[in-house]
Amino acid sequence: MTRFIIITGGVLSGLGKGIVTSSLGKLLKSRGFSVTAIKMDPYLNCDAGTMNPFEHGEVFVLRDGAEVDLDFGNYERFMDLDLCGEDNITTGKVYRSVIEKERSGEYLGKTVQIIPHVTDEIIRRIWKVANDAGTDIVLIELGGTVGDMESAPFLEASRQLRMELGDDIKKCFFIHTTLVPTLNVVGEQKTKPTQHSVQELRAIGIEPNVIVGRSDRYLESSTKKKISLFCDVPVEAVVSSPDASNIYRVPLILEDEGLADYVMKKMDMDPLYQERKSDAPGLETWKQFLERFENPESEITIALVGKYCDLKDAYTSHEEALNHCRAFTRTLIKMKYIESEDLETEENILKLLGDVDGILIPGGFGVRGINGKINAVHYARTNNIPMLSICLGFQVSVIEFARNVLGYQDANSSEFDDRTEHPVIDLMAMQRGIDMMGGTMRLGAEKVMLEKGSKAYGIYGTEEIEERHRHRYEVNPDYKDEFEERGFMFSGKTLNKKRMEIFEIPEHPFFMGCQFHPEFISRPTKPAPLFLAFVNAIRERKGLT
Numbered sequence: 001m002t003r004f005i006i007i008t009g010g011v012l013s014g015l016g017k018g019i020v021t022s023s024l025g026k027l028l029k030s031r032g033f034s035v036t037a038i039k040m041d042p043y044l045n046c047d048a049g050t051m052n053p054f055e056h057g058e059v060f061v062l063r064d065g066a067e068v069d070l071d072f073g074n075y076e077r078f079m080d081l082d083l084c085g086e087d088n089i090t091t092g093k094v095y096r097s098v099i100e101k102e103r104s105g106e107y108l109g110k111t112v113q114i115i116p117h118v119t120d121e122i123i124r125r126i127w128k129v130a131n132d133a134g135t136d137i138v139l140i141e142l143g144g145t146v147g148d149m150e151s152a153p154f155l156e157a158s159r160q161l162r163m164e165l166g167d168d169i170k171k172c173f174f175i176h177t178t179l180v181p182t183l184n185v186v187g188e189q190k191t192k193p194t195q196h197s198v199q200e201l202r203a204i205g206i207e208p209n210v211i212v213g214r215s216d217r218y219l220e221s222s223t224k225k226k227i228s229l230f231c232d233v234p235v236e237a238v239v240s241s242p243d244a245s246n247i248y249r250v251p252l253i254l255e256d257e258g259l260a261d262y263v264m265k266k267m268d269m270d271p272l273y274q275e276r277k278s279d280a281p282g283l284e285t286w287k288q289f290l291e292r293f294e295n296p297e298s299e300i301t302i303a304l305v306g307k308y309c310d311l312k313d314a315y316t317s318h319e320e321a322l323n324h325c326r327a328f329t330r331t332l333i334k335m336k337y338i339e340s341e342d343l344e345t346e347e348n349i350l351k352l353l354g355d356v357d358g359i360l361i362p363g364g365f366g367v368r369g370i371n372g373k374i375n376a377v378h379y380a381r382t383n384n385i386p387m388l389s390i391c392l393g394f395q396v397s398v399i400e401f402a403r404n405v406l407g408y409q410d411a412n413s414s415e416f417d418d419r420t421e422h423p424v425i426d427l428m429a430m431q432r433g434i435d436m437m438g439g440t441m442r443l444g445a446e447k448v449m450l451e452k453g454s455k456a457y458g459i460y461g462t463e464e465i466e467e468r469h470r471h472r473y474e475v476n477p478d479y480k481d482e483f484e485e486r487g488f489m490f491s492g493k494t495l496n497k498k499r500m501e502i503f504e505i506p507e508h509p510f511f512m513g514c515q516f517h518p519e520f521i522s523r524p525t526k527p528a529p530l531f532l533a534f535v536n537a538i539r540e541r542k543g544l545t
């Protein structure tokens with residue numbers, strides 16, 4: 001039997017509902033249950049791939065190449081899962097299927113409507129995931145806020161799903177996450193916004209079984225009682241989720257609040273728990289990770305040279321990958337976010353990069369800020385500063401070397417200058433002729449072969465690895481030999497050796513780049529190897545090892 005737990009949000013978006021969902025999944029997994037997660041996104045985009053990071057934070061890439069929003073990163077990191085594109089149900093995908101079915105005549109004779117056709121399509125997709133995954137529990141997070149026009153079909157589908165399951169709390173459970181603000185003047189916790197959003201949910205026909213109150217501090221017992229009374233849930237079903245010093249603490253906070261125990265009790269999961277508990281991983285490893293994370297013994301500073309620095313969410317997975325290294329190496333990693341456009345003068349380069357221990361250059365699109373990134377690479381290469389560059393960062397590092405070492409002043413990527421005589425970065429052949437933007441890049445996990453004896457090989461400790469990709473341009477293989485003759489080694493390539501995946505300069509303390517995105521597969525207790533090697537190189541250079 002599959003059990004569904006549906007997580008909705010009220011009052012405000014950005015409350016951290018994704019972290020609550022991920023944390024609950026972590027707690028259930030720690031008890032030995034198998035879990036998968038679905039995110040329903042009410043936007044009309046088919047996926048997050050075409051969205052500017054300023055809109056919605058970073059675009060996360062799943063193993064199968066699906067482009068999804070950053071909540072999936074948290075699901076994968078907290079629950080240690082590899083999810084797939086079908087786990088993301090967006091309005092765009094749902095409408096597209098319904099319209100295609102209408103055109104093919106599947107609804108012949110019928111007026112096609114939101115209820116039942118759109119809602120049926122949502123429910124069909126939920127069951128598809130549940131059946132394919134075959135897990136004990138399916139967590140379903142509904143993006144957005146109750147009351148939004150866009151979420152209405154998803155809430156209606158959720159209500160119908162519960163009915164379809166016999167209106168049985170054991171099979172379908174609702175958790176509502178809301179904001180409980182504190183009025184600073186009187187320091188009083190206000191429950192009215194929660195009451196209103198629960199009323200809104202009830203008007204749709206959904207009664208929440210648990211209310212998670214997001215607040216700057218723990219809910220007082222009088223606040224819990226009030227929410228219980230006005231929202232018609234037992235007091236033990238009102239759970240505090242106060243602001244935490246770091247997101248990795250949240251599972252432990254919710255464990256202390258009794259969330260998972262309450263869910264288990266109400267969903268009658270004890271018999272299943274008796275079967276599962278001998279293999280239950282528990283929370284010990286997580287606690288150890290947190291202990292290491294929270295008690296660093298040394299400190300380094302890493303500059304992230306990007307173009308969406310005003311919104312930190314744009315680089316979430318980079319930051320998390322470094323957080324995993326922080327715990328692993330007990331090193332506090334101070335991040336210095338630098339807008340690449342600010343690195344266009346010599347004076348600024350020294351001012352902004354002069355005091356950093358390492359430089360991270362993430363991926364990106366478009367020409368804005370490219371010169372600043374090239375300058376950052378040049379500074380790292382010529383001053384022996386450890387540098388890790390990713391995707392666009394990798395491409396920019398190749399351009400820098402071509403310009404300053406190979407002497408091709410006009411070397412460029414054809415993404416930025418399609419007339420250059422030296423397109424050291426060029427459109428992949430498979431990308432020619434593609435003019436649809438959505439989901440058409442080289443996406444998802446692919447194998448990379450490492451050169452024996454290289455730094456990369458030493459870091460991964462194996463010849464064949466798998467990493468996730470998201471790009472249209474690549475190193476022009478015509479230039480490969482020239483680079484290698486000058487000491488810029490391509491130590492990772494695709495199976496057919498045609499596509500450059502990793503470079504390194506062996507003489508440099510750490511000067512590496514990768515065409516793929518190692519940040520997407522970093523997990524709290526398994527930091528991404530390239531990130532870890534980067535941090536270790538910085539530590540070594542600072543004499544910290």
Ligand code: GLN
Nearest residue numbers: 363364391392471472473
């Ligand atoms: N814009 C580059 C490309 O399309 C890099 C992409 C990225 O950094 N994700 O190849």
